[in-house]
Amino acid sequence: MHTIVELDVNGDRQEVGVPSHYTLLEALRYGLGLTGSKQGCDKGDCGACTVLRDGEAVLACILPVHEAIGHEITTVEGLADGPDPHPLQDAFDLTGGAQCGFCTPGILCSAYGLLSVNPDPTRTEIAEALSGNLCRCTGYTKIFEAVEVAAEAVRSGRRPEEVMEERRGAPDRAAPG
Numbered sequence: 001m002h003t004i005v006e007l008d009v010n011g012d013r014q015e016v017g018v019p020s021h022y023t024l025l026e027a028l029r030y031g032l033g034l035t036g037s038k039q040g041c042d043k044g045d046c047g048a049c050t051v052l053r054d055g056e057a058v059l060a061c062i063l064p065v066h067e068a069i070g071h072e073i074t075t076v077e078g079l080a081d082g083p084d085p086h087p088l089q090d091a092f093d094l095t096g097g098a099q100c101g102f103c104t105p106g107i108l109c110s111a112y113g114l115l116s117v118n119p120d121p122t123r124t125e126i127a128e129a130l131s132g133n134l135c136r137c138t139g140y141t142k143i144f145e146a147v148e149v150a151a152e153a154v155r156s157g158r159r160p161e162e163v164m165e166e167r168r169g170a171p172d173r174a175a176p177g
């Protein structure tokens, strides 16, 4: 039996009919058609389903949909500002930090949640914030760099491209002449 629930997702209040056992992830994907959040392990282990609840990263696959009611939910589809990608999205593109479509949405949401509360994270803090987002296909170096670039871009009001250029130029400027 379905019940109608109201969810605040990416700035819009929407009604969705869901079975009472549905998780937030199922409501997002199968009720609202927001398929950016991925159903990976579906048991809280991989982070592919990570979304933001009131700005805090949560695992949507283990969150009963009723625990999302009355909270502001942000999915990867809601990170961009209209047609403009969020600096994190640009930075992941520029650094090569973007991985596959399963892990990247969750990584972006976890990183967004981190920068919301800590605009100048250390690499250790970034690693801790992303520790629940698993990808066994690559190292995390470029992912961490992407978060650093985005953080610096947001703090300084510059574009991620400019931050990248400065970072890449820094060793040359520091090199002995």
Ligand code: FES
Pocket: 038, 039, 040, 041, 042, 043, 044, 045, 046, 047, 048, 049, 050, 059, 060, 061, 062
């Ligand atoms: S799908 Fe939610 S943690 Fe893996």
Ligand code: FES
Pocket: 099, 100, 101, 102, 103, 104, 134, 135, 136, 137, 138
């Ligand atoms: S799980 Fe996405 S690239 Fe490894």
